[in-house]
Amino acid sequence: MEKLSFELALKKLEESVEQLESGELELEESIKVFEQGIELSLFCRKELSQAEGKIQRLVKNLGGEFELLDFEV
Amino acid sequence: MKEILTVTELNSYIANLLDSDPFLGQLWLRGEISGFRLYQQSGHMYFTLKDEDSTISAVMFKSRARGLKFKPKDGMEVLLRASVSVFARQGKYQLYVEEMQPYGIGGLFLYLEELKKKLAAKGYFAPERKKAIPAFVQRVGIVTSQDGAALRDICRILKQRHPGVEVVLVHSSVQGSEAPGELAEGLRLLNSYGEVELIIIGRGGGSYEDLMAFNSELVVQAIYESNIPVISAVGHEVDFTLADLVADLRAATPSQAASLAVADMQALSRQLDNYQQRLLRAMQRKLLYYTEIIDRLMMKRIWKQPRSLLHMREELLSQLEKRLSRGMTETFREKKMRLSMNVAALDSLSPLKIMERGYVLLQKEGRIIRDEQQVQIGDRLEVAMRHADLEIEVIKKERVKRWKS
Numbered sequence: 073m074e075k076l077s078f079e080l081a082l083k084k085l086e087e088s089v090e091q092l093e094s095g096e097l098e099l100e101e102s103i104k105v106f107e108q109g110i111e112l113s114l115f116c117r118k119e120l121s122q123a124e125g126k127i128q129r130l131v132k133n134l135g136g137e138f139e140l141l142d143f144e145v
Numbered sequence: 146m147k148e149i150l151t152v153t154e155l156n157s158y159i160a161n162l163l164d165s166d167p168f169l170g171q172l173w174l175r176g177e178i179s180g181f182r183l184y185q186q187s188g189h190m191y192f193t194l195k196d197e198d199s200t201i202s203a204v205m206f207k208s209r210a211r212g213l214k215f216k217p218k219d220g221m222e223v224l225l226r227a228s229v230s231v232f233a234r235q236g237k238y239q240l241y242v243e244e245m246q247p248y249g250i251g252g253l254f255l256y257l258e259e260l261k262k263k264l265a266a267k268g269y270f271a272p273e274r275k276k277a278i279p280a281f282v283q284r285v286g287i288v289t290s291q292d293g294a295a296l297r298d299i300c301r302i303l304k305q306r307h308p309g310v311e312v313v314l315v316h317s318s319v320q321g322s323e324a325p326g327e328l329a330e331g332l333r334l335l336n337s338y339g340e341v342e343l344i345i346i347g348r349g350g351g352s353y354e355d356l357m358a359f360n361s362e363l364v365v366q367a368i369y370e371s372n373i374p375v376i377s378a379v380g381h382e383v384d385f386t387l388a389d390l391v392a393d394l395r396a397a398t399p400s401q402a403a404s405l406a407v408a409d410m411q412a413l414s415r416q417l418d419n420y421q422q423r424l425l426r427a428m429q430r431k432l433l434y435y436t437e438i439i440d441r442l443m444m445k446r447i448w449k450q451p452r453s454l455l456h457m458r459e460e461l462l463s464q465l466e467k468r469l470s471r472g473m474t475e476t477f478r479e480k481k482m483r484l485s486m487n488v489a490a491l492d493s494l495s496p497l498k499i500m501e502r503g504y505v506l507l508q509k510e511g512r513i514i515r516d517e518q519q520v521q522i523g524d525r526l527e528v529a530m531r532h533a534d535l536e537i538e539v540i541k542k543e544r545v546k547r548w549k550s
Contacts, residue, residue, distance in 0.1 A: 093427045138338050
């Protein structure tokens with residue numbers, strides 16, 4: 073699967089669910105859609121849990137470069 | 146006091162008294178305008194100047210009012226230079242205003258109105274200029290004071306909704322003379338850093354003056370120029386600043402800004418659960434459906450005794466084979482018989498067979514003669530017999546009736 077945005081993945085997942093629920097698909101097609109749906113849902117879960125949730129302070133140092141300092145609220 | 150005065154005499158006495166006082170002849174005064182009236186015909190302005198506890202009438206004549214740089218309004222705090230004198234006809238003292246300028250919040254209000262108009266004319270607040278807030282934000286930039294309650298509120302709500310969210314803070318003072326420049330610089334810093342999807346700029350509640358940095362042209366400009374969508378979060382629900390007008394989205398409070406900034410991950414997670422369950426259920430239903438069809442088919446007797454089916458088929462096949470070969474033999478025999486019959490018939494119809502019985506073939510110049518009309522007396526005709534050809538001459542021609550045809 074190419075690099076997906078979470079947003080797009082969620083939308084595709086929703087479509088897969090609706091497609092499968094419609095019951096209009098042939099068995100083979102159903103399995104394909106089902107597999108794709110599961111893959112998308114796993115992708116979304118991974119995306120959700122990926123970020124570390126840090127809080128950092130952005131400053132420019134003397135050299136004019138960006139620097140991220142850990143920060144406690 | 147033995148003299149009896151008229152009212153006019155008293156009023157003019159008091160007027161003299163006031164007019165001769167150097168302090169009252171030239172004073173600076175501050176207060177809030179109320180009951181403002183502009184007389185269209187005369188062009189004079191009348192209003193009451195007040196503070197919390199008392200009021201004084203004021204008049205500004207057209208000649209003075211002409212120089213005003215703003216439109217006085219009720220509720221406006223003003224600073225004015227005036228003298229105090231008596232309006233004899235009503236027996237009251239009042240202010241004669243020489244010049245007047247906005248003061249304090251009234252003045253701020255005026256400044257804001259003018260700035261707002263100017264920026265609106267430049268299209269800063271146009272809805273079509275506003276950027277959409279992305280739906281799933283992972284990195285949020287915040288420009289506010291690192292010591293403020295706003296930052297704590299924002300971070301608390303962000304974490305609550307989306308524990309994985311990353312926050313990139315740029316510290317800035319949020320009030321005082323440094324604030325506008327620092328806030329604007331913070332926005333620019335996050336924009337050049339580039340790795341946040343959204344910026345929240347704001348501060349907690351405070352007095353009107355405290356929030357003034359968010360009305361500054363510097364901040365408004367920086368928000369307007371930001372390539373990253375900006376949510377403003379200044380003060381409380383009731384506070385409205387120019388930053389709010391130019392921001393892509395206005396949050397009533399810093400906490401609300403945090404809610405608007407990131408999706409609720411618990412809700413999203415529930416949604417994902419829901420999708421997964423539905424996928425599984427739909428697939429199970431599908432499989433169950435096919436299983437039932439297969440079961441139903443397998444229930445039929447035929448599947449329970451496959452051998453009998455096979456035997457039946459074999460029997461049928463050999464029967465068909467027998468019929469086929471029998472059919473073939475018979476057809477062959479019949480065809481053969483019909484052929485020999487046809488050959489015999491052909492033989493009996495042969496002209497040679499007929500000639501053997503004494504018949505001849507009469508021809509004239511190669512054409513068969515069937516009718517006496519075809520021949521004349523003296524014609525030479527050819528006669529074909531079984532074993533010879535003759536040439537004859539017609540000597541006599543007579544039509545006879547041999548049989549009724």
